[in-house]
C-alpha cells in the first residue's frame with residue numbers, strides 16, 4: 001500500500017486529478033497466484049481491459065505475464081509493448097469480419113464465442129487453430145451488470161450446443177486448441193469458480209476435443225472494496241482449483257495448461273485517484289465536498305453503485321463528519337461517495353479514492369470536455385512511469401483535428 005506522505009507529494013508534483021499505481025503490488029498480485037494455484041502448467045493472462053497503463057503492463061511483461069485482450073486496439077498495444085504473441089489471447093464480443101482478419105493476421109490465439117462466427121470461420125478459414133468460449137451456465141458477480149454466465153447474457157456458446165460445434169469443427173477441419181469460460185467479475189462464491197470449471201471440463205473430453213492444449217477459466221477473482229470486507233481464502237481456493245484440474249487431466253489423458261485472466265485481482269487495490277476539494281457546501285441536510293474529478297474519470301460508483309473507500313490524505317485526524325463527495329460534472333449522479341463519514345474536509349484537502357486500479361482510468365472518457373487525469377506508476381519507492389494529462393487546449397485541438405466540415 002502506498003503511504004499518505006508519498007501520495008501527497010505526488011499530488012503536489014503532478015497536480016490533481018491524478019491516478020497513482022503501486023507497480024510493486026501489481027507484480028506481487030500476479031506472482032501470488034502461482035503460490036495459490038500450485039499447478040505447474042498455470043498461465044496468467046491479465047485482463048488488459050481493467051488497466052492498459054503502458055508502465056504497469058511493462059512491469060507485468062517483464063514478470064512473464066500474458067494478456068487477455070478484447071479489441072484490435074488492445075492487441076496492437078500488447079504487441080507494441082513487446083508481449084510475445086504466444087502470451088496473448090483475444091476474446092472479442094461481436095467482432096466484425098475486418099476485426100477478425102486483422103487480429104488473426106497477428107498470430108494471437110483467437111477465442112470464438114458464438115456459433116455465428118464459428119460457422120463463418122468453418123467456411124472461410126478451414127484448418128485454423130482456435131479456442132472456443134462457452135457459457136459456463138453459472139451466475140455470479142458483484143453486480144448484475146458484471147455477471148457473464150447464465151441465460152441472460154450475450155457471452156459464449158451454450159454448453160448444450162457442443163454437438164453443433166463439433167460438426168462445424170469437422171466441416172472446417174478446425175483445430176480446437178483451447179476451451180474458455182468466464183463466469184463474471186467479483187465472484188462472490190468460491191463454489192461458482194469450481195462449478196464453472198466442472199461444467200467446462202465436462203465437455204472437454206478427448207472424444208469431443210482431441211487437440212486441446214489449454215483450458216481457460218477467465219477472471220473474476222474478487223478483492224475487498226469496503227473496509228472490513230473479508231478477503232477470500234485464495235490459498236484454499238487455489239488448492240481446490242488445482243485438485244479439480246489435476247483430476248480432469250487424469251481423465252483427459254494428458255497434462256494441459258490452465259489459464260486464468262484476472263483483472264480486478266491484479267490491478268484494483270494498487271490504484272488511487274487523487275482529487276482536490278475546491279468547494280464545500282451545506283445543502284440543508286447534506287454536507288457536500290466538491291472536488292476536481294468526476295464520474296467520467298471513475299465511473300464505477302455511478303454505473304454499478306460500487307463502493308470505493310475515500311481517504312482524506314491532508315486531514316486524516318480531522319473530526320469525523322458525514323459528506324457527499326461530489327465531482328465536477330453537470331449531473332446529479334456525479335458522486336464518488338454518498339453520506340460517508342470522513343475526517344473533516346477543508347477546502348484544498350486532497351482525497352484519495354481507493355481501489356482505483358481496475359476499470360477506472362480504462363473506462364474513462366472526456367465528458368464535459370475535461371481531459372483524463374495524468375497517471376504515475378510507483379515502483380521501489382519512486383516514480384517509474386508518467387503519462388501526462390492533456391491540457392484543455394490540447395484536448396480541444398485533438399478533437400478539432402479529428403473532424404472537418406464538408
Ligand code: LLP
Pocket residue numbers: 047050068091146182184185186218219220221261262263264265300304358359
Ligand atoms: N476475462 C473475460 C473474458 C472478461 O470478460 C473479463 C472481464 C475478465 C477476464 C476479467 O475479469 P475480472 O478478473 O477483472 O473480474 N467494469 C466492471 C467489470 C467488467 C468485467 C468485464 N470482463 C467493473 O468495474 O466492475
